[in-house]
Amino acid sequence: MLTKGFLNPRQMNRHYTNHGADFGAMSATEYEIFADMFLGGVKILPIQECIRAKGDIVRFNPATDEYGVVDGNGTIRTYFKPVPCSSLSRSVRITMRQAGRCHGHNSNLLYFQSECGKW
Numbered sequence: 008m009l010t011k012g013f014l015n016p017r018q019m020n021r022h023y024t025n026h027g028a029d030f031g032a033m034s035a036t037e038y039e040i041f042a043d044m045f046l047g048g049v050k051i052l053p054i055q056e057c058i059r060a061k062g063d064i065v066r067f068n069p070a071t072d073e074y075g076v077v078d079g080n081g082t083i084r085t086y087f088k089p090v091p092c093s094s095l096s097r098s099v100r101i102t103m104r105q106a107g108r109c110h111g112h113n114s115n116l117l118y119f120q121s122e123c124g125k126w
Contacts, residue, residue: 008040008043008047009043009044009046009047009048010042010043010046010047010077010081010082010083011080011081011082011083012039012043012082012083013039013042013082013083014082014083016035019035019036019038019039020035022038022042022085022086022087023035023038023039025087026038026086026087026088029087029088030073030088038086039083041086042075042083042086043083045066045068045073045075045086046064046066046075046076046077046083046086047077047081050066053068053069053070054066054067054068055067055068055069055116055119057119057123059123059125059126060126061079061126062078062079063076063077063078063079063084063126064076064077064078064079065119065122065123067115067116067119069115069116071088072088072089072115073086073088074086074087074088074089074115074118074119074122075087076122088115089109089110089115089118089119090103090108090109090110090115091109091110091111091112091113091114091115091118092104092109092110092111093111093113094109095109
């Protein structure tokens with residue numbers, strides 16, 4: 008692996024349950040491999056990257072909407088495809104917002120830029 012993977016199997020399974028379908032992953036292990044390749048692999052265009060003040064590396068691919076964070080020690084914190092709440096119908100938006108499954112920015116690029124400014 009290029010990263011240290013998720014912190015533990017429980018976290019890996021939770022993230023897979025929430026986001027694995029976004030990537031067509033057939034198992035938690037496959038999902039972790041996808042996250043590892045995205046976050047630990049060579050940063051190629053059009054992938055954008057920033058490093059937060061506490062050392063987290065945040066990556067976003069505007070072509071595929073992949074988004075992920077790996078901490079300064081190489082442990083995967085998250086990997087998913089963000090969804091702007093504004094892109095959803097009103098009825099879906101309410102449910103997704105309550106579940107924390109969409110964000111309040113007008114685009115995923117703006118979401119990435121906002122996340123780069125955190126801690």
